[in-house]
Amino acid sequence: MAEGSRADHGDRLSPLLRPVRAGNGFEEALEQILQVIRLGLVADGGRLPAERELADRLGVSRVTLREVLKVLADQGIVESRRGRYGGTFVRERPGPVGDGSAAELRRRIARVDVEDTLRFREVLEVGAAGLCAAQGLDEARAARLRAALDRTRDAPLAEYRRCDTLLHLTLAELCGSPSLATQYAAVRATVNDLLDCIPLLVRNLEHSQHQHTALVEAILEGDPDAAAEVMREHCAGTAALLRGFLA
Amino acid sequence: MAEGSRADHGDRLSPLLRPVRAGNGFEEALEQILQVIRLGLVADGGRLPAERELADRLGVSRVTLREVLKVLADQGIVESRRGRYGGTFVRERPGPVGDGSAAELRRRIARVDVEDTLRFREVLEVGAAGLCAAQGLDEARAARLRAALDRTRDAPLAEYRRCDTLLHLTLAELCGSPSLATQYAAVRATVNDLLDCIPLLVRNLEHSQHQHTALVEAILEGDPDAAAEVMREHCAGTAALLRGFLA
DNA sequence: AATCAATGGTTCACGGCCATACCTTATGGC
DNA sequence: GCCATAAGGTATGGCCGTGAACCATTGATT
Structure with a gap:
């Protein structure tokens, strides 16, 4: 008996042997x-x-x-x-893609491995923050980051999610790993899907804003540990919220 | 002029708008x-x-x-x-896929964004180590990790790369994010490709082994910061080597 | 010795997707 | 006012990959 059997200690191959295309x-x-x-x-x-x-x-x-x-x-x-x-x-206000019903939401959540998503997201975000802080940003890049941060401040509530996404995506782009940016974009789309399933809490937004500010400061000061730590807490906050509501 | 032009400040869309399939x-x-x-x-x-x-x-x-x-x-x-x-x-000893010539190696390197690869790798590895340490491993998982570590110790030189890869891949699998494991497998394949382009230094192997041991210890003790730190240094070592030889 | 089951080996008709070329519409510059 | 340009709209032939069915081979089991 060779080692080909599928379920012996969890199948080392599954991370690699996945569908070459998710659909047509x-x-x-x-x-x-x-x-x-x-x-x-x-x-x-x-x-x-x-x-x-x-x-x-x-x-x-x-x-x-x-x-x-x-x-x-x-x-x-x-x-x-x-x-x-x-x-x-x-077109303006595309609105949610689904019909917005509770059943629709449940279905959307069911297709996602929530723990996987949240963990992977945190790893990418913390990594991106650390990289940005460690390598330092030239003036143009720093300006892009500040601009993105400012936009989250001025954003009306309806636009907040979008600006927040853009800020994080900017960070991922600036970290110097296109692969990371691509993966982050994908996972963030999933996170946003999940966030659409739970209520928006204004208190959380305020908290988020403080963290965003601290995060950008740490990055611009070139303090990787601080940046990573702030980002970790930031992600943990969202994660706790989602775990709570989706449990 | 609308905003469709491709190269204005770096194209926010490129992380998402990538080929749906890399080939046929x-x-x-x-x-x-x-x-x-x-x-x-x-x-x-x-x-x-x-x-x-x-x-x-x-x-x-x-x-x-x-x-x-x-x-x-x-x-x-x-x-x-x-x-x-x-x-x-x-089949036994498949050997390198290419013809092994210097030109072949150069070609292989040219197709890869080395900085992207090394950075992304470090983010994933450090993240995986942190997650494993933070969540703690049950006895079965801990045993898998120890076993993988032991195999790198006993491995003959020719097998070292393979065992090392397996150890890191095990870590990625154990961290609780299948997405991370998948991405790590892909990036590690690229890293191995790069490593095949440079000489194998025995001194580095010994150093690696010490780091592996320290890493597993930190994880089993549930110390995320230590685990992450060891892993960061471990990756930095490989990265420095590759940057040096491929520069 | 007969049988079974799991595997590689082969064939073929259908459908999806592609590359290409061409047509139509709207705008700015001459 | 004409026309070049850049965009969306349309039509067609061909190829690649699929799905399903079938054949051939092997070794364990009975």
Whole structure:
């Protein structure tokens, strides 16, 4: 008997031997464009890249991409305009994608390994914060970080989630590991999905804001340990909230 | 001018808008099976899962998978045996996949963003170590970790890389985030690729071993900060080596 | 010796996705 | 006012991968 049996001490292979594609091209492209919109990477009324470029970047044909855009347009999430300086625009207030019912939410949660998501998120965030602080940011990058922080301060409640996401995403981009940024974007989309399932508590927002400020300070001062520690607490806060509400 | 232009301050979209598939099914399946073999997840002479299961797990058809296996068999990397208790077996000493020439190595390095890889690796490893230490391991898990550590001690030089990889991969699996384990496996495959490009220094191995021991101790004692710190130094060592040789 | 079950080996029709080319619409510059 | 340009809209032929079924081989079990 060789060692091929599947369930002997937990299968070392499963981390590697996973589906090469999560679905067909259509589904994956749809998922990624939805993530871009839901993460707020394109402002309301903003324009997505042109179809040809978008198809190219996503690695799908334009035909397939257009089927995706058709669905999004039918849902009222985007709008296409023809002619030069036309394009595909994100409509104002896209609203939640699902129907918003409790059943819908439960279904969404059920598809996610919440512990996995929260842990992975914390690792990436703490790592990004540490890296940024350790390497120091040049003036341009520091300015980007400050700008993102300021935007979270001025944000109206409805926009807070988006600005918060953008701040964290900025940090992930600045840390010098594109792979980390990509993974963070993906996991953050999942986190936002979960956050949409629980109420928004104003007290938590205030707390978050203090942490954001302390975080950016620690990073700009080049103190990796402090930055990591603040970020860890920040993540732990969200995690506790989610664990509590989703338990 | 709207905001669609690609290179204005670094393109927020690029982390998300990436190719939905890195190549065709054939290429991706090949890559993943090669990773499994190169990471040493299947021992020399060991058996890969059956074709039907493998195809299922990788999300490709059996026909496509078999084309992959055909290539690997032609290269002498695996061998198929028919009949019950047959299967696809990894041949002894598969050796490096490329031709081993300096040009080949350069080409391999050129395709990788070394800084990205090293940073991302450190984040994941430090995170995994911290998580393991923080949550504590039950006896079964602790035993797995100790066993993996012991194997790195007894390993002959030729097997050291494989055992080292397995130890770190075990840690990633035990941390409680499957996503992290998956990402670590991928990044570690890249790291191993890079390590194959530089000489193996015995002194470094001894140093590594001390760090491994200290790491496992810290984890089993439930000291996250110590575990993270040891791991950070451990990664920094490898990183410095690679940066030096690949500069 | 016969049987069974699990595995690799082979074939084929269908469907999805792709590459490409071309058409249509709108805007700014000449 | 015309036209070049850049964008969305449309049509087609081909290939790759799939799913399913079937065959062939082997070794353990009975």
